Amino acid sequence: DQQVKQNSPSLSVQEGRISILNCDYTNSMFDYFLWYKKYPAEGPTFLISISSIKDKNEDGRFTVFLNKSAKHLSLHIVPSQPGDSAVYFCAASNSGNTPLVFGKGTRLSVIA
Amino acid sequence: DADVTQTPRNRITKTGKRIMLECSQTKGHDRMYWYRQDPGLGLRLIYYSFDVKDINKGEISDGYSVSRQAQAKFSLSLESAIPNQTALYFCATSDAVQLQETQYFGPGTRLLVL
Numbered sequence: 001d002q003q004v005k006q007n008s009p010s011l012s013v014q015e016g017r018i019s020i021l022n023c024d025y026t027n028s029m030f031d032y033f034l035w036y037k038k039y040p041a042e043g044p045t046f047l048i049s050i051s052s053i054k055d056k057n058e059d060g061r062f063t064v065f066l067n068k069s070a071k072h073l074s075l076h077i078v079p080s081q082p083g084d085s086a087v088y089f090c091a092a093s094n095s096g097n098t099p100l101v102f103g104k105g106t107r108l109s110v111i112a
Numbered sequence: 113d114a115d116v117t118q119t120p121r122n123r124i125t126k127t128g129k130r131i132m133l134e135c136s137q138t139k140g141h142d143r144m145y146w147y148r149q150d151p152g153l154g155l156r157l158i159y160y161s162f163d164v165k166d167i168n169k170g171e172i173s174d175g176y177s178v179s180r181q182a183q184a185k186f187s188l189s190l191e192s193a194i195p196n197q198t199a200l201y202f203c204a205t206s207d208a209v210q211l212q213e214t215q216y217f218g219p220g221t222r223l224l225v226l
Contacts, residue, residue, distance in 0.1 A: 009152065032212040043116070043202050043217030044155070051212060089155060093213065099145060099170070100215055104154035 003027045004092050006103035015112045019077040023090030023103055026071065030092040034100065035064060035075045038087045047088070048075070080110045115139045116218035118203050124224045125193050133188045133221050135203030142207070144186035145215065146170075146178060149200040158201075161186055193225045 005024045013019045023033075031052040036044040050057040050064045050073065057064050063076045077084055090103040116137045125131050135144065146158040147170075157170030159178040167178060175197060177189045190197055201221045206213040 006154075034214065036217075041220070043204075043219045046214050046216065049212070049214065091215075095212060099157055099160050100213070102147075102155040104152065 001026075002103075003030075004090055004101050004103040006088075006090055006106050008106050009104070010107040010109070012109045012111060013080045015082055015110055016079045019075075019080045019084065019108055019110065021075040021077075021088050021090075021106050021108065023073045023075075024071055025073075025092050027092070027094070027101075028071070029094045030101075031095055032093045033064070033066060033073050034091045034093075035062075036089040036091060036102075038089065038105070044089055077108075080108075082110050082112050084108060085110045116203060116205055116216055118201075118218040118221050120221060121219065122222045124226065126226050127194055129193050131190050131193055131223075133190075133201055133203075133223070135186045135188070135218055137184050137203075137205045137216075137218075139205055139207075139216060140183075141205035141216075142183065143205060143213070144180065145204040145206075146176075146186070146188045147202045147204065148172070148197075149202060149220075155202065158188065190223075190225075193223075195225045198223060198225045 034049040035047045038044040087105045091100040145160040147155045161180045203218040204215040
């Protein structure tokens with residue numbers, strides 16, 4: 001049973017527009033959420049995170065929003081750039097008591 | 113130099129062979145993990161270790177074994193490789209001091225089992 005779900009396997013966005021990647025979770029014990037970015041032939045790299053005590057965290061062009069009541073988080077990339085084309089993984093944890101649980105990923109293509 | 117290294121980066125082997133994938137880290141982290149990535153299935157946890165004396169099964173441990181030789185080293189073995197173990201394998205580390213952990217990944221090993 002998937003605890004972290006990324007229901008969109010792929011997303012295409014025009015350069016300069018906003019990219020919105022979505023993630024849903026089922027385990028109410030999760031209190032820390034992360035987004036990872038993965039290029040082909042490389043390992044995933046940490047992008048941004050959010051604690052359950054917040055509903056928004058921003059880092060440059062990247063913003064993560066958390067809606068605890070809906071058990072939903074999203075990653076916004078504004079403006080999108082061709083270099084953002086990658087697979088994005090959503091992950092969640094329970095304050096370090098258990099390993100991160102990953103979603104299946106969303107492949108983002110930013111078209112110039 | 114990379115903080116998390118994996119060897120080999122690519123490996124082709126035959127069904128039934130025993131192979132070992134190695135992971136080393138210079139981050140000083142206590143926790144280490146092995147994942148595999150398959151198309152459409154994301155990252156699935158094979159084994160993890162929270163310290164040198166701790167080994168835990170993950171979601172898909174069947175057919176695999178691990179050894180935590182030191183804080184910095186965590187190896188994954190396929191005792192008798194089979195074709196459906198063809199995948200990308202990633203090692204990761206995290207710092208046990210922080211309750212809200214970030215995992216750091218190695219570059220991956222691409223394994224092909226014929």
